[in-house]
Amino acid sequence: MTPPIVYKLKHLLLSYSNKTTPTSLSLSQKLSLPNLKNLKKSQFPLFLQNRTKKEMKMSDYWTTMASLVGMLAFCQTILQLVFPPELRLALIHLLTRMRHVFSSHTYFDITEIDGVNTNELYNAVSLYLSSSVTVNGAVSSTSNNTRLSLTRVPNSSSVTFGLSNNDRITDVFNGVTVLWEHVVVQRQVQSFSWRPMPEEKRGFTLQISKRDKALVLDSYLDHIVGKAEEIRRRNEERLLYTNSRGVSLDSRTHPWDSVRFKHPSTFETLAMDPERKKRIMEDLREFANGQGFYQKTGRAWKRGYLLYGPPGTGKSSLIAAMANYLGYDIYDLELTEVQNNSELRKLLMKTSSKSIIVIEDIDCSISLTKREKVKRKNNNNGCYDPDLTNGSGLMDEPGSSVTLSGLLNFTDGLWSCCGSERIFVFTTNHIEKLDSALLRSGRMDMHIHMGFCRFQALKILLKNYLRMEEGEVDGVVLKEMEECVEEAEITPADVSEVLIRNRSDAEKAVRELLCVLKERVVRRRKSGGVKKKKEEGEHEDEEAEEEQEKRALDSPNGNREFFGFEDEKDGDEDADK
Ligand SMILES: Nc1ncnc2c1ncn2[C@@H]1O[C@H](COP(=O)(O)OP(=O)(O)OP(=O)(O)O)[C@@H](O)[C@H]1O
Numbered sequence: 001m002t003p004p005i006v007y008k009l010k011h012l013l014l015s016y017s018n019k020t021t022p023t024s025l026s027l028s029q030k031l032s033l034p035n036l037k038n039l040k041k042s043q044f045p046l047f048l049q050n051r052t053k054k055e056m057k058m059s060d061y062w063t064t065m066a067s068l069v070g071m072l073a074f075c076q077t078i079l080q081l082v083f084p085p086e087l088r089l090a091l092i093h094l095l096t097r098m099r100h101v102f103s104s105h106t107y108f109d110i111t112e113i114d115g116v117n118t119n120e121l122y123n124a125v126s127l128y129l130s131s132s133v134t135v136n137g138a139v140s141s142t143s144n145n146t147r148l149s150l151t152r153v154p155n156s157s158s159v160t161f162g163l164s165n166n167d168r169i170t171d172v173f174n175g176v177t178v179l180w181e182h183v184v185v186q187r188q189v190q191s192f193s194w195r196p197m198p199e200e201k202r203g204f205t206l207q208i209s210k211r212d213k214a215l216v217l218d219s220y221l222d223h224i225v226g227k228a229e230e231i232r233r234r235n236e237e238r239l240l241y242t243n244s245r246g247v248s249l250d251s252r253t254h255p256w257d258s259v260r261f262k263h264p265s266t267f268e269t270l271a272m273d274p275e276r277k278k279r280i281m282e283d284l285r286e287f288a289n290g291q292g293f294y295q296k297t298g299r300a301w302k303r304g305y306l307l308y309g310p311p312g313t314g315k316s317s318l319i320a321a322m323a324n325y326l327g328y329d330i331y332d333l334e335l336t337e338v339q340n341n342s343e344l345r346k347l348l349m350k351t352s353s354k355s356i357i358v359i360e361d362i363d364c365s366i367s368l369t370k371r372e373k374v375k376r377k378n379n380n381n382g383c384y385d386p387d388l389t390n391g392s393g394l395m396d397e398p399g400s401s402v403t404l405s406g407l408l409n410f411t412d413g414l415w416s417c418c419g420s421e422r423i424f425v426f427t428t429n430h431i432e433k434l435d436s437a438l439l440r441s442g443r444m445d446m447h448i449h450m451g452f453c454r455f456q457a458l459k460i461l462l463k464n465y466l467r468m469e470e471g472e473v474d475g476v477v478l479k480e481m482e483e484c485v486e487e488a489e490i491t492p493a494d495v496s497e498v499l500i501r502n503r504s505d506a507e508k509a510v511r512e513l514l515c516v517l518k519e520r521v522v523r524r525r526k527s528g529g530v531k532k533k534k535e536e537g538e539h540e541d542e543e544a545e546e547e548q549e550k551r552a553l554d555s556p557n558g559n560r561e562f563f564g565f566e567d568e569k570d571g572d573e574d575a576d577k
């Protein structure tokens with residue numbers, strides 16, 4: 001590229017060599033050069049002064065140009081020699097320091113790379129500013145033409161805005177205005193380094209008034225880090241991990257395979273009584289925000305949920321909704337693939353915090369009823385046989401891969417505390433098969449019964465699948481539905497099926513659903529389902545009674561089985577321990 005000064009000189013020379021050339025003259029005028037007619041000879045460079053128009057032949061012109069360019073290059077070299085990069089940098093630093101000393105502001109530099117390590121604060125600031133520029137006026141640019149860069153990181157579903165190189169932006173925090181500048185300079189040619197450095201040296205400079213300095217140190221940076229973490233989680237897609245048999249569990253390999261988790265289930269789409277839903281959401285939120293509480297009370301920062309109910313009532317959907325609500329990853333633990341307790345522990349150690357560890361159909365994964373039988377056997381013999389237990393009073397199935405005690409250690413023992421902010425979710429279709437040790441508080445803090453579809457849940461499904469609000473459905477049909485839905489004992493999955501089938505015709509879908517509900521009621525009445533169930537209830541076998549009794553003892557308000565919502569209770573010792 002021709003430097004502007006050379007460009008100007010070229011035209012000056014051209015016009016000088018041929019004053020009558022209209023193009024050169026107009027060009028020179030365009031460039032606001034002095035009118036050549038008024039130009040005194042003394043105003044020309046010395047080596048040109050003795051030349052006249054006639055003397056300036058074409059060959060002379062090119063010679064002159066070459067000398068000029070050579071001179072410029074020479075000057076540049078001299079400048080570089082006189083001011084080597086280090087000196088130039090030092091001069092800049094000196095000037096910057098002087099500016100800072102006399103300024104009423106304090107400056108904080110947050111460089112991208114701190115020594116050889118990546119500075120997490122830089123990334124946090126970058127994320128914070130990127131989100132803030134889009135938040136209603138929380139941050140406003142210093143000028144309207146502040147440039148924003150757009151990025152999309154891997155695994156992210158959204159585009160983020162960033163501050164362009166060397167641009168500035170203001171932020172307001174607690175009524176104090178601060179200025180951020182994104183400083184990008186070319187990195188010096190580096191000597192040998194183990195770690196290749198980026199070509200550019202990037203950083204943020206925070207300018208804040210000296211009297212507000214305490215604010216930054218106290219809370220502003222904490223605020224930024226917290227916000228950045230929140231944004232990061234929101235932007236990233238959830239991951240669904242699963243364990244597979246035979247994966248080496250040495251310290252280098254990761255025993256979990258992951259895929260992107262894009263389950264659309266949310267608490268909004270979940271067909272469930274709104275009050276119960278609200279309670280679950282509050283519980284989750286309290287847990288996620290409860291670091292201080294757990295620390296203060298000396299409890300591991302984890303929570304257990306047991307979801308139980310017939311197939312197709314939304315247990316898995318609830319787990320997905322939980323993950324989407326909190327922005328947690330899911331570890332779907334396939335217990336049958338785990339060889340032994342130590343492998344289970346290793347798997348646990350390789351889970352990250354802010355995650356939900358799920359064991360589906362826990363009653364099918366591991367024999368959990370054994371313990372009761374052993375207990376009975378011991379009772380029958382009138383003595384306790386320690387050889388049959390693992391020392392904690394729990395029976396380990398001989399030759400089995402993972403034992404009950406191993407599982408309990410996994411959720412509640414010392415090992416459960418490696419890492420934090422984790423939720424354990426177990427699901428089962430048969431809660432009555434589970435051992436009381438699994439049911440006691442502290443292990444599974446909340447028991448959530450996912451039952452057949454009720455009227456409230458039905459309305460949510462109508463809204464989800466047919467986009468029909470309550471008022472849009474025929475009042476008479478709705479009333480009939482309300483009357484028979486509970487007796488029909490239909491799962492949300494079955495209701496969904498009918499609605500999906502007819503989703504192109506909402507009226508037809510509603511009519512058909514009502515028919516299905518009525519048919520089920522008739523069928524149930526015919527087969528004496530209700531009556532039979534009552535009789536069954538009266539003649540429950542001894543074992544089932546014992547199970548119920550045990551759970552009633554465990555439950556302080558006795559409603560765990562049906563509603564599954566209890567407050568946490570402390571000090572409820574496992575009967576067998
Ligand atoms: N409560 C619900 N709210 C919304 N949709 C539901 C609900 N229950 C079931 N469904 C629908 O039914 C399908 C099956 O539900 P889901 O897999 O969550 O049931 P589940 O209780 O986990 O069943 P299983 O015990 O067989 O694992 C889901 O695709 C979902 O669309």
Ligand SMILES: [Mg+2]
Binds near residue numbers: 315316317360427
């Ligand atoms: Mg399921």
